[in-house]
Amino acid sequence: MxxxxxxxxxxxxxxxxxxxxxxxxxxxxxxxxxxxxxxxxxxxxxxxxxxxxxxxxxxxxxxxxxxxxxxxxxxxxxxDNAADIFDDGYSFVGGNPDGDIVLVEFMDYRCPYCKRAHNEVTKLLATDGNIKLIVKELPILGEQSVLASRFAVATKQLAGGDSYKAMNDALMAFNGDVTLPALRRLATTFELDADAIEAHMNSDEVSAEITATRALASKLAISGTPTFVLQDEMLRGYLPYDQMQALIAEKRN
Structure with missing residues (x-):
């Protein structure tokens, strides 16, 4: 039967x-x-x-x-959404800004696969000096995700890209509950003004950035993190280093 x-x-x-x-x-x-x-x-x-x-x-x-x-x-x-994906004017740009390969990452600090992908992307940027990385904050896993994202975006808007990169790395490595005291301690570790960041994290400017990224994710039918855009191709989900490296080589060829 x-x-x-x-x-x-x-x-x-x-x-x-x-x-x-x-x-x-x-x-x-x-x-x-x-x-x-x-x-x-x-x-x-x-x-x-x-x-x-x-x-x-x-x-x-x-x-x-x-x-x-x-x-x-x-x-x-x-x-159809290239301008918002690659040139929105607010997302963090890392790696080589003039690289011949553009990798866009939609991420959530509470996503375990995002944490794994963060290590793979860091390795890619370290071994390949010709990749431009664009990071988009997409907090979709609850209140702690939103809290972390707001704090990170506020850090970027007030203190710039280098401070955001340090905060982003720290939050990706962070495994405990995301609380405001924990975020303030991270800011203090990087000699940032925790009071100013906290005051700014619920501002209209921070809200506008997160709302815009969510709207873009909706247009792209993104329902989970991590999601990558590699040149003209979307990669939905975690990919190990070797596979990402192979895909990048294909794009170059």
Missing amino acids: LNRPFFGQFAVSTALVLTLALPATAQALKEYSDAERAQFRAEVRAYLLDNPEVIREAIEVLQNREAETALQADVTLVT
């Missing part, structure tokens, strides 16, 4: 086989008698049972087509 997941694949695959091999099948079946339609379906079923590898081939064709469609849709999204 076919189990439920396999039966679903069977139905999809059968439909795909008919669509690929017999584009006029649906119309032709309407012209058959009930007996002819039953015979046709029985023959298709018998063929698939005798050649089950066709089901796997059909599934692979379907998956490849869906992947290609999704890839092309992402390319269109990046093209």
Whole structure:
């Protein structure tokens, strides 16, 4: 007996086989008698049972087509929103600002995969001096994420990129609960004005930046972090260093 997941694949695959091999099948079946339609379906079923590898081939064709469609849709999204992605005027720019490769990261300080990705990106920038990194704050994992992001953005707006980079690195390495006292201690560690940052973190300027990034993420259909934009391609989810390095090499070629 076919189990439920396999039966679903069977139905999809059968439909795909008919669509690929017999584009006029649906119309032709309407012209058959009930007996002819039953015979046709029985023959298709018998063929698939005798050649089950066709089901796997059909599934692979379907998956490849869906992947290609999704890839092309992402390319269109990046093209349509290029100005907001690559030149919004407020996101932190690191690495080599004149690099031939642009990597944009949407991140959340409470996301464990963002923390892993942060280490991979840091390694990429250290080993490849020709990558421009753009960091976009996308706090989506609760109040602590928002608190951390507001503090980091306020640091950037008041103290500049270098201080933001130090705060960003520290927050990515931070594993405890994100609280205002903990954030103030980090600011003090970097000899920043914790009082000024705290006073600014709920300002309209900070809110506007986070709101704009969330709106952009919505346009790009980003539902999780980390999400990267590498040149014209979106990379949804964590990728290890070797895979990112290979993708960058492909872009250069």
